[in-house]
Amino acid sequence: MKEFDVVVIGAGITGLASAFYIKRSNPKLRIAVLDRNPTFCQGNTAKSSAAFRNLFTSDVNRKITQSTIEFYRYVQTVKGFDLGMRFNGYLFLGDRKFLDNPAFRGFTERGMARYVSEHSLIEAGFRTKLNEHEVSVMNLSNVDGGLLGLECGILAPENICSYYANELSRMEVDFLFGTNVKSPLLQPIDPLNYPGEPFVWQKTLLKTIDTNRGEFRAKEFIFCTDVWTDQLLDRTGIDGHTRGKKRQVFKITGKGVEKLLKKNFINGQTVMPLTILPSHEIVLRPDPDSKSIWVTIADEYNRDYSISVDPAPELEFYERSLFPVIISYLPQLDGSKISSMWAGYYANNTIDKTHYVFKDKNIIVATGSSGSGIMKADAIGRVVAALQSGMEKTVLFDKAVINTSDLGVHKRRIEEEEIVI
Ligand SMILES: Cc1cc2nc3c(=O)[nH]c(=O)nc-3n(C[C@H](O)[C@H](O)[C@H](O)COP(=O)(O)OP(=O)(O)OC[C@H]3O[C@@H](n4cnc5c(N)ncnc54)[C@H](O)[C@@H]3O)c2cc1C
Structure with a gap:
């Protein structure tokens, strides 16, 4: 004993x-x-x-993320222990109604975020106005602009x-x-x-x-x-x-990915922000070191609550559910390839x-x-x-x-x- x-x-x-x-x-x-x-x-x-962000609607969540981000920044910059932290931002894309929500306006008023124009997004390579099929069949919304979270980015857990x-x-x-x-x-x-x-x-x-x-x-x-x-x-x-829900990450590479990775909206950064596509909240997380983008989503799809030790990713899920949305907004990613994929769980407080x-x-x-x-x-x-x-x-x-x-x-x-x- x-x-x-x-x-x-x-x-x-x-x-x-x-x-x-x-x-x-x-x-x-x-x-x-x-x-x-x-x-x-x-x-x-x-x-x-x-990835990390301090953009939360609940007061407690804002406090616990802000202080955690500050601590990680201190470890990296003062203690000199590299945590792979980059403040490359979180970019939410959406239509006017989405961007006008009170929470987002609150973030900009507090200096935590700023709006990005549709014009800048077009310049960065995003397709902002979709066709009838994409809107009515895939339930995708147009992009009128973006909200960029500033104290947000990526790190190495x-x-x-x-x-x-x-x-x-x-x-x-x-x-x-x-x-x-x-x-x-x-x-x-x-x-x-x-x-x-x-x-x-x-x-x-x-x-x-x-x-x-x-x-x-x-x-x-x-x-x-x-x-x-x-x-x-x-x-x-x-x-x-x-309750646990499976979440998957698909790492994609290719010429289109490499070009997009270099886009940035924050002064002094050389890498694209983590980007959340409209409507279904598909996330594109840049990984500049491996010249890849990680594609992931917290979906509300038919996903049961069963859990195992090590869940398997589903290639079909990427091909049928995620890929068609990604290329609607970023057609240049059409030729990209999956170089690896994995799955874990969110421990969801429902x-x-x-x-x-x-x-x-x-x-x-x-x-x-x-x-x-x-x-x-x-x-x-x-x-x-x-x-x-x-x-x-x-x-x-x-x-x-x-x-x-x-x-x-x-x-x-x-x-x-x-x-x-
Ligand atoms: C795809 C995906 C993307 C995510 N993205 C982000 C993100 O960008 N930013 C973010 O902040 N969070 C993100 N998360 C959530 C984040 O990963 C978790 O919230 C966090 O890792 C939880 O840490 P933990 O230590 O509580 O759990 P874990 O890291 O899972 O640790 C729990 C440990 O308990 C051990 N354990 C369980 N049962 C037993 C047992 N019976 N005996 C002994 N050991 C046991 C396990 O082996 C495990 O090591 C993401 C999660 C997933 C799946």
Whole structure:
């Protein structure tokens, strides 16, 4: 039996950031981070489109992304640890009605974004006025302009994970990889050693978890297991309030891609912004290093909620659903080829589309990242640490403060997020 004060399950970006802030606020704690994978950053963190934005409609989401972005910028520029961060922007394309929505106007008023004219988009190679078939059959809208998010861009999640993992090793936190945690059961605090315990009148806790590498005992367990949390906690009766949906990324290359990659709308940048096409929100994420664009979508298509360890991408989905839309707006991408593809999951909070971070007995759960867990991870790690140490307020990197319970279940205070990409 291995014994710790705190066991963090999940070595994705959430688990690493959480372990980091727990250890930092209480260096005496003996902490272990477990993951079934052979190393850190192999779950959904490795499958993401690796982009960040602070353009959210919910106040809490704006705060947790802004502070996380500031922290990553600090690590890259002050600490000199390359996180692959580029502020190349997020460009939303749409018709006048779409661009005129109050949230977008709010972003421009706060200096977080600015409008881009249709003329600039045409110059950059976009086709803005579509034909009857594209409009009525494919439900595509014309492009009257764009909204460009300025404190937004791309990064390398594996580098962010390496940063936290290096710090954790330095602080002597144990990593136990290849450790598959079995679905645990709550155990009586004061066992009577009768068969069938715990009885309903006994007080319970999670004292130990069972794994393929034996049992682990801890005073507290932190589940940062993203989309797999509900499955894992099923037998305890603790609900993660989240459902998983498969999301896919298709990496395309070719002459048209290379030309488009060099388009930019932000002074000083040499790479196109991450671009969200109108109507169905297909995302084009530039990857200048490999001269490719990653195509992805958070679709509301017939996609069930079943989950596995490693979902497979579907080439047909790209060919039939995504490609026809892309070439409507960017005909020059017609000759592009898929050089690789992968799939992961969004851990969707289906109600307000924001993380859950809550405590039940001696278990803390951090899940429900709803497609934006990397750009929020530093703040979420701080919320987990605040909850673990009983702090009512969480102070974020940029000194913004949120109520720790805002992201919880019982005293939750989050507006529904309208921008999920
Ligand atoms: C296609 C796609 C695109 C995305 N794009 C973006 C984006 O651009 N920006 C952004 O911010 N977010 C994006 N996301 C979301 C982002 O990837 C997630 O929110 C984030 O990675 C969640 O991190 P995590 O640490 O909570 O989960 P994970 O990285 O999945 O980590 C959970 C870990 O738990 C471990 N685990 C689970 N069960 C067990 C068990 N029983 N025993 C031991 N270990 C276990 C897993 O092995 C895994 O390593 C995207 C996601 C996808 C799929």
